[in-house]
Amino acid sequence: MIKHFFSAITGNLLSLVGTVLVVVSLLLIAMLLVMQAMGFEGGAYLGILTFVIFPMLFLLGLALIPLGLWWRKRRDARLAAQGKEIGHLPIIDLNQESTRGVLVTFVALAIPVLALAAGLTFKAVHYMDSTEFCGMACHKVMQPEYTAFQRSPHARVGCAGCHIGPGAQWFVKAKISGSWQLIAVAFDLYPRPIPTPVHSLRPANGTCEQCHWPTKFIGQRLKVRTHFADDEQNTEQKTALMVKIGGQQDGKSHGIHWHVDPNHMLRYLADPTREKIYEIELTDKTEGSKKLFKIDEAAPAGLEWRTMDCVDCHNRPSHIYNSAPFEVDLAISEGRIDRTLPFIKREGVRILTETQYPSHDAARAGISAAVKAFYAKNYPDLAASPAVEQAGKALGDAYAWNNFPQMKVVWNTYPNHIGHQNSPGCFRCHDNKHKTDTGEKIGKKCGTCHNIVAEEESDSKVLQELGLQEAPSEPAAAEPAADATAATTADAAPATGT
Ligand code: HEC
Ligand code: HEC
Ligand code: HEC
Ligand code: HEC
Ligand code: HEC
Incomplete structure (x- = not known):
């Protein structure tokens, strides 16, 4: 047989x-x-x-x-x-010279x-792992992610560093889903915008933690945000937060990175967008305790539990889309928009958000025209100035960096979870509404996460003490104090959409 x-x-x-x-x-x-x-x-x-x-x-x-x-x-x-005779295999006769x-x-x-x-x-x-391939081969599809990535602190970390990581198993998974994606692109079957969160994303211990150390003690970090007011002078205002990032010290975890201590396991039950969180289970291995926090509303059936890791807060480490006010503030503070243009902050935000354009070219043209129209009507002397021209261009850039009409990506399509400014972020859980049976809540006290040192202040002793502003009696110096540069540049990378 x-x-x-x-x-x-x-x-x-x-x-x-x-x-x-x-x-x-x-x-x-x-x-x-x-x-x-x-x-x-x-x-x-x-x-x-x-x-x-x-x-x-x-x-x-x-x-x-x-x-x-x-x-x-x-x-x-x-x-x-x-x-005829039935023969199956050719006969190779190595005695024959021609056969040899x-x-x-x-x-x-x-x-x-x-x-x-x-x-x-x-x-x-x-090559299929390279950033060029990810970003360019599917250019039209990945353009939003690629554009945002190039402006991010991770611009030199390849797509594969976060989306694949080392080892064979995830590599193969990526190739299999990648093949499907190529088919989807070829036949125009992909969803617009590309949905987030990425449910098949590799857990952070295989990606982020190849470079970042979860229990590293970072301590407190001073974050200074510069805003410009809606008035005619675009008055500069500063908000300074002492953010308690924390980490591990003396064998104990403190502050915000308490969350990533391997001894604290947090799982949550949420809708597929992870925006609405129904239940949170906290397992503390050091204390050997387990707690369940719930909201009053019962979770619908069929939702998935997820173990919290870096990307539940840092969901935009690389594809950071900013809000219109954030972009205008940034452009003014970087000097791409002339701060002396009257009402440019207020008008810039209005013009950026008022109309949806069908393409980047249409947006640049429309935005430039709208800026000129505003000054022609209200400040005719300025209408033809280079500052107005320049502002139109900078606003056009801001639009094109964050809006991708062909992918249906517009302002705030992709929420950022790191704070609680444009989307609930931390407040998805820290809202006083998630409680244990004994009434313990996940707190919302401002001081848990940061101390607000200054809030939207233009002229204050605190800012002077922090070196963010000169004292009024001193003659205006050409250079800002050294500390001020350090503090503002530490924050220059637009990590959050404000
Ligand atoms: C620093 C890490 C990092 C790098 C580098 C990175 N990504 Fe991502 N990317 C993420 C994370 C994290 C998410 C998922 C966010 C979520 O699930 O909430 C994501 C999501 C996406 C999404 C889904 C849509 C969205 O915006 O949520 C696409 C598409 C994507 N990435 C493409 C790329 C491409 C293309 C590159 C290279 C040009 C790249 N990524 C580089 C971390 C990264
Ligand atoms: C290949 C190495 C590498 C990987 C993988 C990586 N990072 Fe980073 N990350 C860096 C480097 C380098 C910096 C510092 C960049 C700088 O100072 O401009 C950084 C900076 C950061 C910062 C500070 C950003 C800021 O605004 O200054 C955060 C937050 C961060 N990474 C989170 C993540 C998360 C979350 C992931 C996984 C999704 C990740 N990183 C994956 C190398 C990496
Ligand atoms: C509970 C939410 C949360 C989780 C989970 C979390 N982080 Fe953070 N992390 C923060 C916040 C908030 C900051 C302050 C950033 C800011 O204010 O822009 C921060 C800051 C950082 C920074 C910048 C530190 C610096 O020197 O300024 C790095 C790097 C970082 N996180 C990496 C990670 C990595 C890696 C993980 C996963 C192991 C992680 N984080 C998990 C909330 C979180
Ligand atoms: C998935 C739900 C969830 C999210 C999202 C979340 N947290 Fe928490 N956080 C918790 C829980 C649960 C605790 C523990 C509460 C307790 O022990 O009473 C906690 C505790 C904390 C603590 C106190 C840690 C300590 O030392 O006891 C800080 C600080 C904190 N979170 C910051 C943040 C920040 C900042 C963000 C957003 C970037 C955030 N959290 C997002 C669930 C969450
Ligand atoms: C669970 C943690 C947490 C709690 C509680 C919390 N915040 Fe925040 N807050 C953050 C994080 C994280 C950021 C982002 C820091 C950054 O932008 O780097 C932030 C940012 C801010 C900002 C800065 C906005 C800007 O200009 O960029 C203000 C103002 C603020 N919070 C006010 C408050 C107030 C007021 C409360 C109390 C009701 C509060 N926060 C409670 C985590 C928290």
Whole structure:
């Protein structure tokens, strides 16, 4: 029986090749798996071989065997009908010089061709991990993410650093979902905007924590936000927060990063957007205790529990979309918009948010025209000034960095969870409404997370003490105090949409 089976699957050239492929690829996969089980990492390439290339050869072999059997059956029937002899395999007679010549040439040609094919496959797969490929090959689709990424603190971290991370398993997952995405792009099947959160995102311990250390003690950080008021002078105002980021110190976790202490496991039950949180379960391994916080409303059936990690707060480490007021403040403080233009803050925000444009070109033209129209009507002397022209351009940039009409991405399509300014963020849980049975709440006291040192102040002793403003008696200095530069630049990267 076994002998018969063996002779069947090797009895013709096609099935023979198939059988060899199946056996060799299985052996190689087994060998690589043993190597990996013994701790040999080998990087992504090993993963491609183990999980992509060899299995593909295996499947090819499997398909060839029955194909060969079928072909042989048909040929046998035909030969039998013609009364010819039935032979299955060509006879290779190595005693003949011409056969030897053909064989040597064949092998000599096959080796470089195979090497080239393997090299090309490796290169292609490697290229598919590069930021250019992620950002540009699907240019139209990924343009929002790519644009925001280039302005972010992670602009030098490749897409794969956060979306794939090291190791074979996630690499293969990414390639499989990537293949589907390519099909979706080719046939225009993708959703607009691309939905967030990313439910298949790799847990942060395989990505963020390759570079950041979760229990690092960061302590308190002074964050200074510069805003400009809606008045004619665009009065500068500063808000200074001492943010209690914390971390681990003396074996205990403090502050905001208390959340990521491996001893505190937080799981929550939320709707698919993760905006509405019904239940939160806190397991404290140091105390060995467990608490469940709930809102009054019962959760609908079928929701998923999620273990909280970095991206539940830092959901925009790279694709940071800002609000219109934030962009106008930033442009004024960076000097891209002339602060002396009357009402430019108020008008800038109005013009940026009032109209939705069908394309970036239309937006730039429309925004420039709207800025000119405002000054032509109210300040005719200024209408033709370069400052107005320049403001129109800077506002056009701000629009194009955050709005992508073809992907239906507009201001605030993607909420940022790091604070509680434009979306509930921390207040999804810290709202006094999530309670335990004994009435314990997840608190909203401002001092839990930050001390507000100054709020929208233009002229105060605190700002002077922080070195953010000169004392009134001193003559106006050309250079701001050294501390002030440090404090403001520490914050210059627009980490949050305000
Ligand atoms: C610093 C880490 C990081 C880098 C680098 C990064 N991403 Fe992301 N990306 C994320 C996180 C985190 C999310 C998910 C946010 C969520 O689930 O709430 C995300 C979400 C996305 C989404 C879903 C839509 C959205 O905005 O939520 C797309 C598409 C995307 N990323 C593409 C890219 C591309 C393309 C690149 C490279 C140009 C890239 N990412 C680089 C962290 C990163
Ligand atoms: C390949 C390394 C790498 C990975 C992966 C990475 N980061 Fe970073 N991250 C950095 C570096 C480097 C900086 C400092 C950038 C700077 O100072 O401009 C940084 C800065 C930050 C900051 C401070 C940003 C600011 O406004 O100054 C946060 C928050 C952060 N990362 C969160 C994350 C999160 C969340 C993830 C995972 C989704 C992540 N990082 C993944 C390297 C990485
Ligand atoms: C509970 C929410 C929360 C979680 C979870 C969280 N962070 Fe943070 N993290 C913050 C806040 C808030 C800040 C202050 C940033 C700000 O004000 O812009 C911060 C700041 C940071 C910074 C900048 C520190 C600096 O020197 O200024 C880094 C880096 C960072 N987080 C990395 C991480 C990483 C990595 C993880 C996951 C292991 C993580 N965070 C988890 C809320 C969180
Ligand atoms: C998924 C729900 C959830 C989210 C989102 C969340 N927290 Fe919390 N947070 C909790 C819970 C639960 C506790 C523990 C409350 C307790 O022990 O009574 C907590 C505790 C804290 C504490 C006190 C830690 C200590 O030392 O005891 C700080 C500070 C804090 N959170 C900051 C933040 C900040 C900042 C954000 C937003 C960037 C945030 N949290 C987002 C659920 C959440
Ligand atoms: C659960 C933690 C938490 C609580 C409670 C909290 N905040 Fe915040 N708040 C944050 C975080 C995180 C940020 C973002 C810091 C940043 O932008 O870097 C923030 C930002 C702010 C800002 C700065 C806005 C700007 O100009 O950028 C103000 C003002 C503020 N909070 C006021 C308050 C007040 C008032 C309360 C009390 C009702 C409060 N917060 C309670 C976490 C909290």
